[in-house]
Structure formats: C-alpha cells, structure tokens
Amino acid sequence: VSGRGPIVLLTDFGTVDGYTAEMKGVLVTLCPGVAIVDATHEVPRGDVAAGARALGRYWRRFPPRTIHLCVVDPGVGTARRPLVVESEGRFAVGPDNGLLAPMIRASGSVRAIRTDIAPAQISATFHGRDVFAPAAAYLATGGGVADLGPAVSDAVVPEVAVPVLVGPGQARGTVVAVDRFGNLQTNLPEGWLAGVYAVEVGPHRLPVVRTYGDVRPGEGLALIGSNGYVEIAVRDRSAAQVLDVGEGRAVTLVPAAS
Amino acid sequence: VSGRGPIVLLTDFGTVDGYTAEMKGVLVTLCPGVAIVDATHEVPRGDVAAGARALGRYWRRFPPRTIHLCVVDPGVGTARRPLVVESEGRFAVGPDNGLLAPMIRASGSVRAIRTDIAPAQISATFHGRDVFAPAAAYLATGGGVADLGPAVSDAVVPEVAVPVLVGPGQARGTVVAVDRFGNLQTNLPEGWLAGVYAVEVGPHRLPVVRTYGDVRPGEGLALIGSNGYVEIAVRDRSAAQVLDVGEGRAVTLVPAAS
Amino acid sequence: VSGRGPIVLLTDFGTVDGYTAEMKGVLVTLCPGVAIVDATHEVPRGDVAAGARALGRYWRRFPPRTIHLCVVDPGVGTARRPLVVESEGRFAVGPDNGLLAPMIRASGSVRAIRTDIAPAQISATFHGRDVFAPAAAYLATGGGVADLGPAVSDAVVPEVAVPVLVGPGQARGTVVAVDRFGNLQTNLPEGWLAGVYAVEVGPHRLPVVRTYGDVRPGEGLALIGSNGYVEIAVRDRSAAQVLDVGEGRAVTLVPAAS
Numbered sequence: 001v002s003g004r005g006p007i008v009l010l011t012d013f014g015t016v017d018g019y020t021a022e023m024k025g026v027l028v029t030l031c032p033g034v035a036i037v038d039a040t041h042e043v044p045r046g047d048v049a050a051g052a053r054a055l056g057r058y059w060r061r062f063p064p065r066t067i068h069l070c071v072v073d074p075g076v077g078t079a080r081r082p083l084v085v086e087s088e089g090r091f092a093v094g095p096d097n098g099l100l101a102p103m104i105r106a107s108g109s110v111r112a113i114r115t116d117i118a119p120a121q122i123s124a125t126f127h128g129r130d131v132f133a134p135a136a137a138y139l140a141t142g143g144g145v146a147d148l149g150p151a152v153s154d155a156v157v158p159e160v161a162v163p164v165l166v167g168p169g170q171a172r173g174t175v176v177a178v179d180r181f182g183n184l185q186t187n188l189p190e191g192w193l194a195g196v197y198a199v200e201v202g203p204h205r206l207p208v209v210r211t212y213g214d215v216r217p218g219e220g221l222a223l224i225g226s227n228g229y230v231e232i233a234v235r236d237r238s239a240a241q242v243l244d245v246g247e248g249r250a251v252t253l254v255p256a257a258s
Numbered sequence: 259v260s261g262r263g264p265i266v267l268l269t270d271f272g273t274v275d276g277y278t279a280e281m282k283g284v285l286v287t288l289c290p291g292v293a294i295v296d297a298t299h300e301v302p303r304g305d306v307a308a309g310a311r312a313l314g315r316y317w318r319r320f321p322p323r324t325i326h327l328c329v330v331d332p333g334v335g336t337a338r339r340p341l342v343v344e345s346e347g348r349f350a351v352g353p354d355n356g357l358l359a360p361m362i363r364a365s366g367s368v369r370a371i372r373t374d375i376a377p378a379q380i381s382a383t384f385h386g387r388d389v390f391a392p393a394a395a396y397l398a399t400g401g402g403v404a405d406l407g408p409a410v411s412d413a414v415v416p417e418v419a420v421p422v423l424v425g426p427g428q429a430r431g432t433v434v435a436v437d438r439f440g441n442l443q444t445n446l447p448e449g450w451l452a453g454v455y456a457v458e459v460g461p462h463r464l465p466v467v468r469t470y471g472d473v474r475p476g477e478g479l480a481l482i483g484s485n486g487y488v489e490i491a492v493r494d495r496s497a498a499q500v501l502d503v504g505e506g507r508a509v510t511l512v513p514a515a516s
Numbered sequence: 517v518s519g520r521g522p523i524v525l526l527t528d529f530g531t532v533d534g535y536t537a538e539m540k541g542v543l544v545t546l547c548p549g550v551a552i553v554d555a556t557h558e559v560p561r562g563d564v565a566a567g568a569r570a571l572g573r574y575w576r577r578f579p580p581r582t583i584h585l586c587v588v589d590p591g592v593g594t595a596r597r598p599l600v601v602e603s604e605g606r607f608a609v610g611p612d613n614g615l616l617a618p619m620i621r622a623s624g625s626v627r628a629i630r631t632d633i634a635p636a637q638i639s640a641t642f643h644g645r646d647v648f649a650p651a652a653a654y655l656a657t658g659g660g661v662a663d664l665g666p667a668v669s670d671a672v673v674p675e676v677a678v679p680v681l682v683g684p685g686q687a688r689g690t691v692v693a694v695d696r697f698g699n700l701q702t703n704l705p706e707g708w709l710a711g712v713y714a715v716e717v718g719p720h721r722l723p724v725v726r727t728y729g730d731v732r733p734g735e736g737l738a739l740i741g742s743n744g745y746v747e748i749a750v751r752d753r754s755a756a757q758v759l760d761v762g763e764g765r766a767v768t769l770v771p772a773a774s
Contacts, residue, residue: 021555036553040279077728177275295552319645320540321544437533471595484646494562
C-alpha cells in the first residue's frame with residue numbers, strides 16, 4: 001500500500017530542546033518525501049487528556065491514509081505499551097495511556113507495537129524518536145499494520161463524563177475544556193438544544209443563540225460549537241474569566257417552559 | 259490555472275486546542291500535495307492589527323501564486339464579510355476586519371466570499387475551517403477568484419498613522435510596533451534619514467548609525483530597519499525596556515543643523 | 517549536485533513578528549519545492565548556547581544532504597562572519613558565534629560566506645533573510661559550497677565543560693542543560709556508568725536505573741539519557757524543581773565500593 005500520509009505530529013515536547021526536531025529527522029530519514037504536518041508540540045507536559053482532546057477534534061479532518069503520530073508519554077520507560085490504531089482509514093501511533101482514545105472509541109482496531117525487533121536502538125526514555133516515529137514511517141512507506149505487533153483488546157480508554165438527558169429540552173452536562181479564547185466546551189450534543197430555553201452554568205443563565213454576534217459585546221451566550229457540542233462563550237471576552245467557570249463545572253439545559 | 263501555492267497560514271489560534279490542525283486537515287483533504295507553510299499561529303488573540311503588521315512584513319517575500327490564509331477573526335458570527343484579495347499576483351483569504359489591509363492597500367482587488375453555497379456545512383463560529391480554508395483550497399486547485407464572490411469596494415482598511423515631513427532632515431513619526439527583541443519599528447521611511455542628525459523618542463536622543471555594531475553594548479541607536487523604515491534599538495538589549503518606550507510613542511527626526 | 521534538502525530552520529525569532537515567515541518566503545521563492553522543516557523558532561532570544569545545544573541534539577538525525585539553517589545572531593551588524601559548514605554530509609549556514617559548533621567539532625569544514633556579491637540587497641540587521649536563507653537556497657539548488665566563500669580555520673567554537681574520569685566508576689561532570697520536563701542533562705558519557713553506584717548532585721544521592729519506571733513517582737534517579745549521556749530525573753516531576761538544581765551544577769559519579 002503506497003501513498004500514505006501525511007504524518008501529523010502531536011507532542012508535549014515544545015520545540016526548543018530539539019526533541020521534536022529529532023523525531024522529524026527520523027521521519028525524513030526513514031520516509032523521505034512524506035509530508036510532515038505539525039498539529040501541536042505545545043500540549044501541557046504530561047497532560048494526556050489535553051492531547052486526547054486535541055486529537056479528538058482534528059483526526060477525522062485529515063483524509064484516510066493519514067498517520068497521526070502522538071507522543072504525550074509520561075509513562076515512557078514503564079510497562080505501558082506502544083500502540084498502533086487503525087480507525088476509519090486513518091492510523092495513529094502513540095502510548096497506551098488514553099492519548100489515542102478518540103480514535104479507539106470510534107471502533108478503532110488496536111495493536112501493541114513490538115519493541116523487541118531492534119532493542120539495542122531503543123532508548124529507555126524517548127520512544128517518540130525510537131519507537132513511534134519509526135512505526136509511523138513504517139506505515140507511511142506502506143508497511144502492514146499487522147506486522148507491527150499483536151492485536152490487543154484492553155487498551156487504556158478513559159471513561160468520559162456522560163451527559164444526562166432529563167427530559168425534553170432538559171439535560172445536565174459538564175464543561176470538558178476551556179480553549180485559548182476562554183470559550184467553554186461542553187459534552188452536551190447539539191441535538192439536545194431542541195426546546196431549550198437557556199443554559200445554566202454556576203450562577204449564570206445564558207441565552208441560546210446562533211452565533212456570537214447575536215448578543216452584545218461582554219454578554220454571555222450558549223450556542224452550537226464548531227465541534228457539534230454546546231459551547232458557552234462571552235462575546236469578545238473570555239467566558240472562563242468573565243463567568244469564573246473552569247473545566248469540570250456542571251452545565252444545565254433549561255427547557256423553554258421553565 | 260494550476261501550480262498555485264504554497265498556502266501560508268497566519269492565525270491567533272495557537273496550536274494546542276486543535277483548531278489549527280483542523281484547518282490543516284481541511285487543506286490536506288481538499289488540495290493534497292499543496293505545500294502548507296506556517297507563518298504564525300501566535301498572533302495575540304483577537305489582535306487584528308498585530309496580524310496585519312506581520313502579514314505586511316512577509317506577504318511579498320513569497321512568490322506570485324502564493325495563497326495567504328489569514329484568520330484573526332473576533333467578529334466571526336457577525337455580519338463581517340469573508341474576503342478574498344488578489345494583489346501583485348498573490349492571493350489572500352480572511353475576514354473583512356483590516357487583517358488583509360496590507361495587501362488591499364497595494365492596489366489589491368477584493369471580493370466577498372459567498373457563504374451561501376453550502377450553508378449546512380458552515381459553523382457559526384469557525385470560518386477558518388469552514389469558509390477560509392475551503393476558499394484557499396479552491397484557489398490552490400486553480401479555481402477562479404471571480405467564482406468565489408462579487409467584487410466589493412468598501413473593505414475595511416484602517417487608516418494608518420502618517421508621518422509628517424517637516425523639512426530637510428526633519429520629520430515626525432510614530433512607533434508602530436515593538437518586536438520580540440524589543441526593537442522599535444517606526445513609520446518613518448528610510449529615505450527621510452538623509453540629512454538627519456539624530457532620532458528622538460521620549461527624552462532620548464539617539465545617533466543614526468548603519469548597524470547595531472556601530473555603538474557599544476547597552477547604547478541606543480537608530481538605523482534603517484530590515485523593512486525599509488527607521489528602527490530604534492539598543493545594542494544587545496531591549497530598546498522597549500531600556501528606553502521605556504512602547505507602541506504609539508512619537509518619534510522625531512532631528513536635522514544635522516540642530 | 518541535486519536532490520539536496522530539506523532545509524531545517526532553527527531561530528530565536530518566534531513567529532509573531534513575521535521575521536520567520538520572511539525567511540520562509542525567501543526560501544520558497546529561491547528553491548521552490550524544497551521541503552522546509554521547522555526545528556524551532558523559540559530559542560530564547562540571543563541564547564546562542566541554547567541554540568547550539570538543540571542543533572547538537574538533532575543535526576545527525578537528519579539524512580545527508582540536509583541543510584541546517586540556523587539564526588541566533590545577536591551580533592548581526594558587527595564584524596562576525598556568516599558561515600557555511602559541511603560535516604558528515606550535512607550542511608549548515610549561520611553566524612560565526614558558536615551556534616554551529618556541534619557540526620564544526622565533528623570535523624566539519626568551514627567557509628565564510630561572501631556578502632559582497634549583492635551588497636545593495638543585504639540589510640544591516642536581518643542576515644537570516646538576506647544572507648543565510650539565500651545561502652541555504654543556493655546549496656539546496658545544488659550550488660557548490662566553495663562558491664559561497666573562502667575556507668576559514670578560526671571559527672568560533674566555544675570550549676565545553678569537560679568531565680573528569682577520576683577512576684573506575686568515579687567521575688565528575690556538569691549539568692549542561694535543563695529540558696522542558698525539568699530533566700537534567702549532564703556531560704557524563706554513558707560508558708562511564710560502568711561500576712557506578714550512585715550519582716550525586718548537590719546534596720542528593722540518586723540511584724542509577726535503566727528507566728524512569730524503576731523508581732516510584734516523585735523519587736529521583738539517574739539513567740542513560742536519549743542522547744547517550746547521563747541524565748538526572750525525578751519520576752513524573754521536574755528534577756530541576758524538586759532537587760533545586762540548575763545548569764552548571766557539579767555532578768559526581770560514585771563508585772559501587774563507596
């Protein structure tokens with residue numbers, strides 16, 4: 001199978017230490033000509049959940065045959081396994097710590113990457129360079145997924161906070177992320193907004209609108225976010241700051257009748 | 259028209275939330291093989307003027323047929339129009355808020371991108387992914403600019419602080435930007451330095467030199483900056499800090515006779 | 517000689533001012549189709565030693581014919597020379613201030629790039645754009661190294677802290693860097709760990725282990741880092757913070773018998 005790629009990188013390495021560049025050097029060496037795309041190297045160090053959230057947002061936006069190379073790996077050098085996932089025609093390689101969960105949940109098939117092939121070349125502390133990048137390059141050059149290692153059925157897939165549909169237009173969910181703009185991402189799917197009058201978070205009751213411009217600057221609102229879930233925002237401001245609300249906070253959908 | 263590209267990205271998205279990666283995924287999907295170049299994703303959020311300054315500095319350094327994809331878009335979801343600009347053989351897409359002003363001022367032709375073509379697919383909050391990236395991809399694959407929408411003549415082009423030439427070697431201008439090194443960029447064109455004895459900013463009178471190395475470390479100076487305008491610097495230090503001068507401050511060219 | 521590349525960028529420019537994008541524009545213009553790879557633009561401004569450390573870590577990971585374009589250049593506009601280096605089949609261009617030292621030490625041949633070819637086009641303050649990027653593009657398009665300028669034998673190559681082997685399993689070295697994860701990089705080569713019982717830094721005595729997972733979370737350790745030198749870490753924490761140790765601190769290898 002040829003024509004795979006690009007290889008899309010997500011890490012918590014930053015760029016200044018040179019670790020990210022080392023991984024890129026391995027890729028350029030092993031699969032020259034394959035496009036390398038930076039998703040991010042600025043995941044907060046060791047924050048697997050933040051990395052998974054970002055991956056969850058973008059992995060399907062890349063076309064089939066894309067290889068997502070993901071390394072947020074605080075457990076490097078422990079017994080945690082290196083994984084390869086195939087899901088909806090895309091691939092991912094990364095540690096077995098929940099980072100790849102968005103692609104595994106989507107009925108992805110999972111394998112543990114063998115690291116006993118060339119043990120002398122694998123450092124104990126930098127599997128991004130020594131295991132994951134070579135595995136990604138192997139896939140990019142048409143290598144078979146099954147060659148990388150045996151199927152596993154017990155990969156780490158963290159439970160997610162599940163929203164509760166109480167009744168028509170009435171539901172409870174959670175703030176699952178705060179983005180760079182201070183917008184609050186919830187786990188309430190857009191379909192649940194039917195018949196909803198307002199969204200409550202903390203002491204705030206916010207109108208449901210179509211877009212930011214439907215309220216005045218500085219006013220709060222709720223709308224369908226670009227990922228298909230309810231989002232809470234304050235026009236031209238940071239909702240996290242103005243409303244003093246962070247990750248994990250309860251969010252309630254209030255029906256039109258109330 | 260084929261062979262367009264690369265697509266050069268400027269946003270205020272950062273990288274960690276995954277928004278930038280979503281845009282790249284759209285581009286890779288719609289125009290595979292077209293080079294994607296990161297200019298920056300670190301424009302301060304919502305700072306349209308800073309984004310425009312960066313674009314103004316680099317857009318002509320890229321060759322004709324380049325597509326500048328620019329998204330600093332605090333007004334997404336309001337009535338502000340999405341624009342496509344063609345200027346000196348380069349293209350730009352981005353919001354109608356002044357971000358593309360450097361290319362519009364250079365006799366660029368401007369069109370408003372139609373968003374009624376596939377409204378069901380366009381979110382209310384992420385036109386970077388749903389409008390601007392597809393428009394850039396359309397251009398990259400040879401699509402005609404005129405197909406994207408009707409010509410407009412009233413695009414937002416902010417007025418810029420205009421320097422005043424008082425007499426030979428005598429002028430007044432403004433600090434228009436402070437860069438990462440603390441150097442002060444002014445709006446005084448290099449040609450006006452003829453016959454100038456010194457440059458004054460705040461209480462400081464600085465010698466006009468050819469290059470940083472012409473003064474001692476820690477000393478202030480003025481010279482022709484790499485963008486063709488007068489720049490104020492302190493050798494091996496931050497002029498902004500040492501001189502306590504920021505954006506908007508008045509700058510005076512003092513003639514040799516004074 | 518064709519087929520050179522990629523061009524790998526290391527700078528202290530950040531991205532937001534547009535300087536990095538200007539360099540990329542020059543490269544895209546002069547050598548279209550040559551891959552551009554970002555190593556980092558986040559070297560602390562003017563920190564030549566940090567830039568050299570990063571380059572030292574990754575330059576060999578890229579294949580022969582790679583061109584490393586490196587610009588941390590506080591001396592731009594002084595008499596410091598622009599250099600081109602050829603080492604182990606890779607190339608580098610950058611200022612003569614120690615930034616390229618890792619490739620020069622590896623028996624690299626060094627030349628001073630002529631800047632008198634097109635002086636009218638070279639700014640006094642931005643050689644990254646006006647000298648180094650064009651030189652890199654010249655190499656990428658198959659240009660001969662010797663054409664760029666005369667060989668020099670007195671390039672700036674800073675002395676490095678040399679570790680001392682006192683006896684079997686006994687040695688003294690230095691913390692040479694702290695990475696983003698707070699891990700302490702030393703200059704003690706891995707081979708010296710034979711017969712070593714513990715590693716001491718400040719008041720701390722740390723066990724020598726194979727990998728992070730060999731101690732409990734929060735405990736200190738020493739191991740062979742991914743660059744082949746002794747590294748000091750604290751599992752799941754920042755060793756720099758927990759041990760209160762920074763760059764330049766003495767590190768001692770303690771023999772098994774002690």
